[in-house]
Amino acid sequence: MIDLSTEYLGLKLENPLVPSSSPLTAELDSAKKLEDAGASALVLPSLFEEAIEYEQKQLERFVSSQSLGHYEAQSYQPVPDDYSSELDNYLERIQQFKAALDIPVIASLNGISTNGWIDSGKELQQAGADALELNVYYIAGDPDTSGEEVEERYLQLLTDLREHISIPVTMKLSSQFSSIANMVLKLQQAGAQGVSLFNRFYQPDIDLETLQIKPHLDLSSSMDSLLRIRWIALIRGRVDLSIAATGGFHRAEDIIKALLVGADITHLCSVLLQKGPEHIAVLKQELQYWLEEHEYDSVTQMKGSVSKSCAINPAALEHCNYMHIIKSYSQ
Numbered sequence: 001m002i003d004l005s006t007e008y009l010g011l012k013l014e015n016p017l018v019p020s021s022s023p024l025t026a027e028l029d030s031a032k033k034l035e036d037a038g039a040s041a042l043v044l045p046s047l048f049e050e051a052i053e054y055e056q057k058q059l060e061r062f063v064s065s066q067s068l069g070h071y072e073a074q075s076y077q078p079v080p081d082d083y084s085s086e087l088d089n090y091l092e093r094i095q096q097f098k099a100a101l102d103i104p105v106i107a108s109l110n111g112i113s114t115n116g117w118i119d120s121g122k123e124l125q126q127a128g129a130d131a132l133e134l135n136v137y138y139i140a141g142d143p144d145t146s147g148e149e150v151e152e153r154y155l156q157l158l159t160d161l162r163e164h165i166s167i168p169v170t171m172k173l174s175s176q177f178s179s180i181a182n183m184v185l186k187l188q189q190a191g192a193q194g195v196s197l198f199n200r201f202y203q204p205d206i207d208l209e210t211l212q213i214k215p216h217l218d219l220s221s222s223m224d225s226l227l228r229i230r231w232i233a234l235i236r237g238r239v240d241l242s243i244a245a246t247g248g249f250h251r252a253e254d255i256i257k258a259l260l261v262g263a264d265i266t267h268l269c270s271v272l273l274q275k276g277p278e279h280i281a282v283l284k285q286e287l288q289y290w291l292e293e294h295e296y297d298s299v300t301q302m303k304g305s306v307s308k309s310c311a312i313n314p315a316a317l318e319h320c321n322y323m324h325i326i327k328s329y330s331q
């Protein structure tokens with residue numbers, strides 16, 4: 001029997017198939033289907049700092065408008081007792097998932113300011129989250145902000161948070177850093193137990209009739225996985241933290257490649273939105289067949305065997321075949 005188990009963020013997982021944040025991991029019903037199909041852990045959708053801030057502002061406005069012009073209303077308590085905030089709902093979801101599922105539940109925070117994250121992070125830990133993923137979805141569009149300052153924000157956030165919580169923390173990064181490998185190393189040194197490579201930035205589109213910017217969300221395809229596979233191959237063996245591959249992992253082949261270059265797990269999102277939670281069972285079986293066919297005993301044995309440090313031709317992962325690829329193009 002092939003051993004599919006893997007270790008991620010210090011958690012022993014039954015296999016490397018972990019649904020990432022998506023509407024499927026938001027509801028207990030679909031989360032149970034994911035677990036039944038073989039998911040070895042799951043990441044909840046992100047708790048958005050901006051949603052919490054917006055809610056707080058709305059509440060403050062509500063309270064102050066209630067008291068405006070009503071002397072006797074100063075002591076009036078307009079917030080109903082059964083009011084539950086975004087954070088309350090999130091904490092409740094963690095508790096509910098932890099009670100109903102056997103697999104680890106990873107919470108996810110999206111934001112950029114330290115204060116919000118520390119308070120929320122502490123509460124997520126207390127509610128029972130097994131680990132925390134920080135999804136820093138930050139577009140550095142200000143020409144006055146240097147790359148170094150952007151990196152410093154990530155590192156500061158992580159350092160501050162690490163001082164206050166003890167569960168493992170992983171950073172979900174975009175690929176848009178000048179030196180991804182160096183950034184991952186700095187995150188490791190600042191206390192990250194893992195990185196998730198890479199988040200997908202959703203590209204806004206322009207409506208040519210209204211000339212308005214319109215939000216636009218495309219699901220990924222297998223092609224997106226190649227960027228992740230290359231970078232994981234380059235850094236595995238050079239850094240010492242867990243690596244999750246996310247973005248474009250649709251087929252068992254994509255997952256196998258990620259593991260061969262050294263990913264500890266592969267996250268699944270678009271493929272499950274397209275094919276349903278049950279599709280995990282198919283991927284798991286195909287992974288198992290491939291290992292059997294290629295005479296591997298375990299995922300641990302195959303993990304990282306094609307990473308840059310072990311690859312026969314590491315230059316192929318970098319730039320050396322660029323000229324060859326362009327010249328070999330034929331229509």
Ligand SMILES: Cc1cc2nc3c(=O)[nH]c(=O)nc-3n(C[C@H](O)[C@H](O)[C@H](O)COP(=O)(O)O)c2cc1C
Pocket residue numbers: 020021022023044045046047108110135172198199200219220221224246247248249267268269270271
């Ligand atoms: C509808 C939808 C909702 C998502 N919500 C979140 C989220 O709340 N937090 C997060 O970190 N990523 C979120 N993601 C990103 C996914 O978790 C995943 O990283 C990304 O889609 C790349 O993986 P894929 O190619 O398998 O889809 C979302 C993606 C989709 C399609």
